[in-house]
Amino acid sequence: MTTAWPQRAACLGLDELFLPEVAVPSKTRAAKAVCHTxxxxxxxxxxxxxxxxxxxxxxxxxxxxxxxxxxARAHLPRVDRDRLIAAGTTEAARV
Ligand code: SF4
Known part of the structure; x- marks a missing residue:
C-alpha cells in the first residue's frame, strides 16, 4: 500500500472530530459523514x-x-474485512 493517499484525506485539520478525547455520538456521526465524502x-x-x-x-x-x-471495525465479519482490505489496497495503489 502506498503512503500518498493520506495527503488527500478529507479529515485533515478536523482533529476535534477525528481525535476526540471522549467519544461523543454527535461527533462520531459528523466524522462518519466527512469520511463518506x-x-x-x-x-x-x-x-x-x-x-x-x-x-x-x-x-x-x-x-x-x-x-x-x-x-464497527472490530466486529466486521472476516469475509467483509477481507473484501474491504482488497478494495482499499487497490484504491491506495492508484493514488
Ligand atoms: S476516510 Fe475518514 S478518517 Fe479516513 S482519511 Fe478520509 S476523512 Fe480521514
Missing amino acids: CPVEAACLADALTTETAGASAFARGYVRGGMSPS
Missing part, C-alpha cells in the same frame, strides 16, 4: 483494518476511520 475512504479503511493489530499505520488516526468506528 473523502476521496480515499476505501484506502483509509483498508489501512485501519490491516494496521490496528499490526500497529504500523500509514495514517495515524485513532477513532473513526474509513467511515467506521473502532467497534
Whole structure:
C-alpha cells in the first residue's frame, strides 16, 4: 500500500472530530459523514483494518476511520474485512 493517499484525506485539520478525547455520538456521526465524502475512504479503511493489530499505520488516526468506528471495525465479519482490505489496497495503489 502506498503512503500518498493520506495527503488527500478529507479529515485533515478536523482533529476535534477525528481525535476526540471522549467519544461523543454527535461527533462520531459528523466524522462518519466527512469520511463518506473523502476521496480515499476505501484506502483509509483498508489501512485501519490491516494496521490496528499490526500497529504500523500509514495514517495515524485513532477513532473513526474509513467511515467506521473502532467497534464497527472490530466486529466486521472476516469475509467483509477481507473484501474491504482488497478494495482499499487497490484504491491506495492508484493514488
Ligand atoms: S476516510 Fe479516513 S482519511 Fe478520509 S476523512 Fe475518514 S478518517 Fe480521514
